[in-house]
Amino acid sequence: MIQQLAFAVLTIGAGALAWRSFSRVRRNIFLGQDEDISGDNSQRWRNVLLVAFGQQKMFKRMVPALLHLTIYLAFVITQVELIEILIDGFSGQHRFFADKLGGFYTFVISFIEVLSLLTFFATFIFLARRNLLRIPRFTKPEMNGWPKLDGNLILVFEIILLIGIFTMNGTDVVLQQLDPEHFKDTGALAVSSWLGPALFGGLSEGTLLVLERSGWWLHFGMVLLFLNYLPYSKHLHIILAFPNTFYARLKPRGEMDNMDEITKEVRSMMDPEAAFAEEEVSEEMPEFGANDVFSLSWKNIMDAYSCTECGRCTSVCPANITGKKLSPRKVLMDIRDRAEEVGRNLDSGDAQFAKDEGQPLSKGNYDDGKSLFDYISSEELHACTTCNACVEACPVLINPLEPILKMRRYEILTLSQGPQDWLPMFNSLENSGSAWSIPDARDKWAQDALRQQ
Amino acid sequence: MxxxxxxxxxxxxxxxxxxxxxxxxxxxxxxxxxxxxxxxxxxxxxxxxxxxxxxxxxxxxxxxxxxxxxxxxxxxxxxxxxxxxxxxxxxxxxxxxxxxxxxxxxxxxxxxxxxxxxxxxxxxxxxSLINEGRIKMKEGGEFRGKKITYHDSCYMGRVNGVYEAPREVLQALDADLVEMKRCRSNGLCCGAGGAQMWKEDEPGDKRINIERAEEALSTGASVVAANCPFCLTMMGDGIKAKEKQDDVMVYDLAELILNNMSH
Missing domain, CATH: 3.40.50.1860 (Rossmann fold)
Structure with a gap:
């Protein structure tokens, strides 16, 4: 009874805590602007099925893809066992499904066990890749500190979780011989039927009972810890990968979103008659492009929260490969960090963060004197060749290019800054409609060619 | 003609x-x-x-x-x-x-x-002109059996998903098409896109076109085929910087085809 009560308190408490953190993440994502999510829903579901469930894009790199697939499958399948843990925990029964499902139960748990064992090895290989083999994409400067620890912690959690599972199942198998009344027959489990007796055979019943309960609580405790850890971790991708692939842009990759507010202005410039027809002339200087999470779209911010910092984007970025400061992954990490900072400040309710201190602090009434430019430097933005390699590389359809280009727009259109080198190109475009200012007529090549024949 | x-x-x-x-x-x-x-x-x-x-x-x-x-x-x-x-x-x-x-x-x-x-x-x-038989190639043209490598431009390749048309055009030359390690959707940019053509590089270890030119040279091809005027400049400059301009030529696909047409 005490166990049931403890279980209920822990589950509900951890659940509520997680709910709060996830709500914060949701609020932070919606700090961004609205984005038009129209278009073919069947294409969106296809993306979810192929890219998120099917992990299609992971398979560009075979070794990590197989290792990742193992852990992913183990994770998904283990949720079945979690259902049983929840039922057992609340009702005080033991292995609720064992006698009801019979052979099928043996099959499912065996399946989980085999995947778990593979996962156990995969986790160590992942740890080795991060810490011993030092795969270049895991050792870039943006990975120093918390991101590196985060990556390792998740793997350590995973190992602890697996130790919990195998302790719980292994001792259970041994206990089935000693106390068949309580420990229902699970059939011959693929791993625990030999690993259990090998590890725990010969221990006293008392010790076994303690170990079995410890394994069970460790397993469940790790699940609750994990749930509460996710909102603060890169590992959030296990959830957000699904909505993120669903909401991924369906428009052609090469299409930058048109800025309709500018179209209005350009049209009125080209046609003075239309200018008079314009209704209102705004007093305030309009802001174009993005300088903060508020001017990005919520999808850009969801991208940032979906990023698991694998660094595939950075490893294929031509600027990064040739030693420039730009790293697409860092851009995403910066957006998330900034969203977190704004979220924390909003939660503090501190009037110093309000634009108008007389009004309550809110998304619309916020100014902490900082922006995304405090995180992402112009040097990084200017190094991008818009080659789309990062967009192509992302296994969960994050678009790192979009925020980069939105920030370039802010720099040029709102701040009137940007690389000096671009000025002659801009001037030439404005004055002669050509990207280079060359005094020749545009068709001189044709005249020359016709003359030469 | x-x-x-x-x-x-x-x-x-x-x-x-x-x-x-x-x-x-x-x-x-x-x-x-x-x-x-x-x-x-x-x-x-x-x-x-x-x-x-x-x-x-x-x-x-x-x-x-x-x-x-x-x-x-x-x-x-x-x-x-x-x-x-x-x-x-x-x-x-x-x-x-x-x-x-x-x-x-x-x-x-x-x-x-x-x-x-x-x-x-x-x-x-x-x-499509080749497929329709409107462009006819010479028997045993200049590039027959020669090693040619094709550089995917970002804006035809990754951005617009056109990988095969240029390669099919190259096949009409009867040449030996060798791929670079990074090709098709993994192709490496020449360094010119995103208005980089009009500015100096940001500080770094290397120019992007040098990285790509080295990759093209490592295939041993004597011709680098491109389909973009900016790639053409970048690859040409990169190969010049590696002092290989006498051994390796950079051409647009149209030039290669014109060279090999029988009419």
């Missing part, structure tokens, strides 16, 4: 005609001395096989791509709206261009501003 004819839309309109297809030349194709050769080569091919085309000539203006990618939406739209006005005035339906950046902007970005056209890249047109 048939005599060179490069009519303008205005010429044809004066005769009360409009061509089957508009050849969008672009800034590089018009002003860059290396790219001008590609422009002329492509005109010669179209003349030879009787493609009914015209250019806009002095009525053409930059598509605005470099301005837009630099962040200057204002300038982009000024260019775009002007161009769309001209294109719509001539009731243009179909456009071919030898520049992947122009291709992308015309195809993907002009529709939002009222410019809807069927846009093809010159490698796609060449591919």
């Amino acid at each position: 048939t005599t060179l004819k490069i009519p303008t839309m205005a010429d044809l309109a004066a005769e009360g005609r409009s061509p089957e297809i508009l050849f969008w030349v672009g800034c590089a194709g018009s002003f860059d001395s290396r790219a001008q050769k590609v422009t002329v080569a492509f005109c010669k091919i179209m003349n030879a096989v009787g493609v009914d085309f015209a250019i806009l000539g002095n009525e053409e203006s930059c598509t605005g791509d470099p301005a837009r990618r630099a962040g200057n939406e204002f300038l982009f739209q000024m260019q775009a709206l002007q161009n769309i006005e001209v294109l719509n005035m001539y009731e243009v339906k179909k456009i071919v261009t030898a520049c992947p950046h122009c291709f992308n902007t015309l195809k993907n970005e002009y529709p939002a501003l009222g410019g809807d056209y069927e846009v093809v890249h010159h490698t796609q047109l060449l591919q």
Whole structure:
């Protein structure tokens, strides 16, 4: 009874805590602007099925893809066992499904066990890749500190979780011989039927009972810890990968979103008659492009929260490969960090963060004197060749290019800054409609060619 | 070889005609001395096989791509709206261009501003002309059996998903097509896109075109084939920097085809 009560308190408490953190993440994502999510829903579901469930894009790199697939499958399948843990925990029964499902139960748990064992090895290989083999994409400067620890912690959690599972199942198998009344027959489990007796055979019943309960609580405790850890971790991708692939842009990759507010202005410039027809002339200087999470779209911010910092984007970025400061992954990490900072400040309710201190602090009434430019430097933005390699590389359809280009727009259109080198190109475009200012007529090549024949 | 004819839309309109297809030349194709050769080569091919085309000539203006990618939406739209006005005035339906950046902007970005056209890249047109048998190749041309490597431009490849048409065109040369390690969707940028062509590199260890040129050279190919005037410049410069310009040539696909045509 005490166990049931403890279980209920822990589950509900951890659940509520997680709910709060996830709500914060949701609020932070919606700090961004609205984005038009129209278009073919069947294409969106296809993306979810192929890219998120099917992990299609992971398979560009075979070794990590197989290792990742193992852990992913183990994770998904283990949720079945979690259902049983929840039922057992609340009702005080033991292995609720064992006698009801019979052979099928043996099959499912065996399946989980085999995947778990593979996962156990995969986790160590992942740890080795991060810490011993030092795969270049895991050792870039943006990975120093918390991101590196985060990556390792998740793997350590995973190992602890697996130790919990195998302790719980292994001792259970041994206990089935000693106390068949309580420990229902699970059939011959693929791993625990030999690993259990090998590890725990010969221990006293008392010790076994303690170990079995410890394994069970460790397993469940790790699940609750994990749930509460996710909102603060890169590992959030296990959830957000699904909505993120669903909401991924369906428009052609090469299409930058048109800025309709500018179209209005350009049209009125080209046609003075239309200018008079314009209704209102705004007093305030309009802001174009993005300088903060508020001017990005919520999808850009969801991208940032979906990023698991694998660094595939950075490893294929031509600027990064040739030693420039730009790293697409860092851009995403910066957006998330900034969203977190704004979220924390909003939660503090501190009037110093309000634009108008007389009004309550809110998304619309916020100014902490900082922006995304405090995180992402112009040097990084200017190094991008818009080659789309990062967009192509992302296994969960994050678009790192979009925020980069939105920030370039802010720099040029709102701040009137940007690389000096671009000025002659801009001037030439404005004055002669050509990207280079060359005094020749545009068709001189044709005249020359016709003359030469 | 048939005599060179490069009519303008205005010429044809004066005769009360409009061509089957508009050849969008672009800034590089018009002003860059290396790219001008590609422009002329492509005109010669179209003349030879009787493609009914015209250019806009002095009525053409930059598509605005470099301005837009630099962040200057204002300038982009000024260019775009002007161009769309001209294109719509001539009731243009179909456009071919030898520049992947122009291709992308015309195809993907002009529709939002009222410019809807069927846009093809010159490698796609060449591919269909070869497939239809309108372009005929010499028996045992200059490139037969030679090692050629193909550099995917970002804006045809990754951005617009055109990987095969240029490769099929190359196959018509009977050459030995060798791929670089990073090819197709993994192709490495030449370093010019995103308006980098108009600025110095940001601080780093290496220029991107050097990295790519080294990769192209490592294939042992004697010809690097490109489909973009900016790639052409970047790859040419990279190979020069490695002092291999006497051994390895950088060509546009149109030049290679013109060289190997039997008519």
